[in-house]
Amino acid sequence: GNSVTQMEGPVTLSEEAFLTINCTYTATGYPSLFWYVQYPGEGLQLLLKATKADDKGSNKGFEATYRKETTSFHLEKGSVQVSDSAVYFCALRPYNNNDMRFGAGTRLTVKP
Amino acid sequence: NAGVTQTPKFRVLKTGQSMTLLCAQDMNHEYMYWYRQDPGMGLRLIHYSVGEGTTAKGEVPDGYNVSRLKKQNFLLGLESAAPSQTSVYFCASSYFRGQGFGQPQHFGDGTRLSIL
Numbered sequence: 001g002n003s004v005t006q007m008e009g010p011v012t013l014s015e016e017a018f019l020t021i022n023c024t025y026t027a028t029g030y031p032s033l034f035w036y037v038q039y040p041g042e043g044l045q046l047l048l049k050a051t052k053a054d055d056k057g058s059n060k061g062f063e064a065t066y067r068k069e070t071t072s073f074h075l076e077k078g079s080v081q082v083s084d085s086a087v088y089f090c091a092l093r094p095y096n097n098n099d100m101r102f103g104a105g106t107r108l109t110v111k112p
Numbered sequence: 113n114a115g116v117t118q119t120p121k122f123r124v125l126k127t128g129q130s131m132t133l134l135c136a137q138d139m140n141h142e143y144m145y146w147y148r149q150d151p152g153m154g155l156r157l158i159h160y161s162v163g164e165g166t167t168a169k170g171e172v173p174d175g176y177n178v179s180r181l182k183k184q185n186f187l188l189g190l191e192s193a194a195p196s197q198t199s200v201y202f203c204a205s206s207y208f209r210g211q212g213f214g215q216p217q218h219f220g221d222g223t224r225l226s227i228l
Contacts, residue, residue: 034216036219041221041222042221042222043116043202043204043219043220043221043222044155044202044204044217044219045219046216046217046218049216089154089155093215099157099160099170100145100157100217102154102155103154104152104153104154105154
């Protein structure tokens with residue numbers, strides 16, 4: 001079946017550190033891949049997406065590249081800020097339906 | 113610019129009580145979804161709807177019912193609440209696949225529900 005596995009947290013970094021949150025997926029065909037961010041007390045917000053192999057999604061300094069060969073969509077940011085503290089979810093949308101599958105989420109805390 | 117609005121935001125129920133959670137979207141989306149979010153488990157799909165008057169079961173549908181009488185509204189009902197249904201519930205909506213691959217889901221701010 002379709003599923004997403006992302007690295008367990010929590011992740012704690014100092015401001016300006018480099019961030020990587022790993023995400024791998026299992027799916028048939030070519031799913032669309034997403035990263036969502038959830039701030040405390042709020043719903044999920046779309047951070048970035050990629051719809052085909054080798055696509056790079058980017059937004060607010062975050063990037064992720066759709067790697068078909070390794071079935072991965074790792075989230076990266078070169079220099080994190082305190083305001084990036086949140087829970088990050090990797091998700092996929094299968095090619096043949098609208099059933100989104102989410103990873104368990106990774107909590108990021110950035111300290112000044 | 114409301115997007116997806118959920119009511120109520122918080123609710124405490126006693127075991128056996130019933131209640132309805134309301135979701136409203138103003139983006140003219142065809143698809144609507146109800147998820148529950150539990151610690152360490154991400155989001156799990158309860159029910160979804162592909163259009164007015166249609167609903168379907170998701171990953172964890174037991175104990176819940178839904179209705180979509182109007183395109184903009186999607187209701188989630190708990191007929192007899194149980195402590196295992198204590199969770200944060202999120203509604204989401206999206207365009208259907210044919211209007212563009214990779215259409216994301218847009219989420220409400222959630223309803224925090226506690227069953228005592």
